[in-house]
Amino acid sequence: MKKFKSLLSMMLMGTMIVVLSACGDDDDGGMNVNDDSIVEIAQGNADLSILVDLLERNPDLVQLLSNDGDFTVFAPTNAAFASLLGVVGQTSADDIPDAVVRRILLNHVLSGARVASGDITNGLTATTALSANDILTFGVAGGGVTVNGANVTTADVDASNGIIHIVDAVLVPELELSIVNTVVEPAYFNKNFSILTEAVVTAGLLETLIDPEAELTVFAPDNDAFAAANITSLEGLTADDLTPILTYHVLGSEVKAADLPSTAGGFATTVSSLGGDFYLTNNANGVFINGNSQVVATDIDQDNGVVHVINRTLVPASADIVGVAVAAGFSDLAAALTEAGLVDAVASPNGPFTVFAPTNDAFQALYTALGVDGPEDIDPLLGDGTLSAVLTYHVLQGRVFSSDLSDGLMPSTLQGGDFTINVGATVTLTDKDPDVADPTVTSTDVLSTNGVIHVIDGILLPIDTAL
Template identity: 40%
Template sequence: MNTLKRYCLSAAIAALSVVNAQAADIVDTAVGAGSFQTLVAAAKAAGLVDTLKSDGPLTVFAPTDDAFAKLPDGTVETLLKPENKAKLAAILTYHVVPGKVMAADVVNVSGAKTVQGQQVDVKVDGSNVMIDNANVVKTDIECDNGVIHVIDSVILPADKSVVETAVAAGSFKTLVAAVKAAGLVETLSGDGPFTVFAPTDEAFAKLPEGTVENLLKPENKQKLIDILTYHVVSGRVYSSDAVAAKTAKSLQGSTLTVKVSDSGAMINDAGLVKTDIDATNGVIHVIDSVLLPPAKGANAQQVIHGAIAQGSQLFNAGHHDACANLYSQTMHQLMDTDLDPSLRHHLTSVMQTANSQHCPTTRAWTLRHGMDQMYARLANK
């Protein structure tokens, strides 16, 4: 019996020793591995050791020493200098995600928001997983305050502002010209963060001829400001957050509607063609149409009359899709005015019917008929 007790006690002590050996935080685990010396040195220089030793939990995508060695010569040495502490901290926290995210969870998402604030992209191709442009080479190294996944390259956060990102893309020349004409460059280059639903040059080209030229005139500056700020939301709102929220209040003051269907996601009646483009002070989502803010305080009958006059010209010229888009935008404008519940229900019903129709001609006629009915009902009030 004494022999059995001694055996059980020895086994218990051995088991406890194994548990204690495994119970290391993220920093100690990285130090013990021996292949993250540069990462550990960088964490110390950035003043992040205490953070990475905290209760967490945290998920770290950890670049190996070989990964840091792939950076251009002198990069690491420059980042380790005291004057670059903030930049180094931003890069390192871009490798950290709040919570304990195991490999099985990582492969089920397309992106993850980091401690730094920006989002890393997650791409899965069979058994290969990439975090931005880095391959995940080892997963699920558990620590007592989180988990480490090993990557083969250092990943870098975006280093351009919203405006700089739009300029560099080359497909937002009209938008950038409009931002300059409206005097909004300094605002959109500020700290933010901002979420911008950015119409492409092709989106602006869909507007009736002469519209952009008129908006760029100095006398129309306030109208241009209202249109542009209607495309901007305060905060860094990623696509998954926008879809979950379903609505977002713009800087212009009016509300944007987020819809998801089998054909894709839409902001009002503009299709989302690319999402989650990070910038230092926000995030950009690309849309295929220009959003027009509602005419607050305007007479609804005047709005309808003007839209029908303009839409009729587009329809008669054969631009049925442009006509339908104009009518749809007008209905969204009217929804943001003071309407009684019956008229609001009427507009909602008409727009839902139109959204289910794929033929531009039929869609234009459905919307036109709905506006005619609303105009008549308003006239009888």
């Protein structure tokens, strides 16, 4: 094992220092107890400050362990939490999601009983406040006590509402233990990936991704990456909705950054994920998927694979170029394609194509400049085949993403001519009509099942029309 084995070694090899404070009877025959609650005692111990901070993120637990009652609490030291953070790859307890913190805390609490060290026998088990399935197992040897392998370093600290045993390791619940050192770990223990974690659980993919026998590559989007893809909540989404998206981020083999295919001097290459093909650009500008999702951190190595972090969630295409254009409201483009008889040509299964798609306003500006009402008037005015020539001048063979564009690139179009791509503060396109302003690319990398669409604010013209 990797990191977790080293943690277990620290847990099991340390000297067990147990301070046994037998509870004597008071004059009334009852036990002597501290007037301070469990929470107050923890707050007064500088070596439990991380535990206190985590408790304070759960006010109801603070209230519970401050009230009257009978609790047994196993309190990890600051060093114990620091060791756990190192194992799960986080730098601060503040990075751990609240839901995970809560689960870990509850796994340290026995409710309804004060279990003193003298009551513990070797092999004794107890159910924690987390769930009936989360069990603590005790050991007694050489005058010392262990709990789930952690050493009790200070025992029997009496409180008004229970008893505290200080331990030298965090008692991690079974679920979290199963996630450690898997490709799920970097997201599960980091609050910036809470949407991804929730999606994995909702989709029922957790068991698949923590399989110790698997060899996987995960391109992991953080919460900001979901927002960039206009996914800010999973409310109303089902496993059927989420599974195609999540599996689209996973490769069925381990691929380190150095092994990603280079596309220098070319265009995006096809990569097969568990959810279908995506398109990878790997050039001097970085590594990109489907054009607008950049790999921003690489090679987070785990026992069953590797994780790379991306800054935009990947969403597989669900419609072809024509379907995407219609759904996005490009009604004038659709009308022009229909008039020119090109709908079937750019629909599935043909392609793949790259389409620089003019907006409705761009088409209307052209019609106004020509003094015509719509696409049906283009050929009668300018000659048969003109509309088809103009439209196919906007189409490239193959998938060309924004991450593949370079200044001065002159791609060949389906019409047969070319135009020039100018990359600067914005991306503009220079066509064959010098008297018309160069269209600007206003939106990029709209994926379709048979290509990709970039939106432009003007019409590209394959000839000098003297407009």
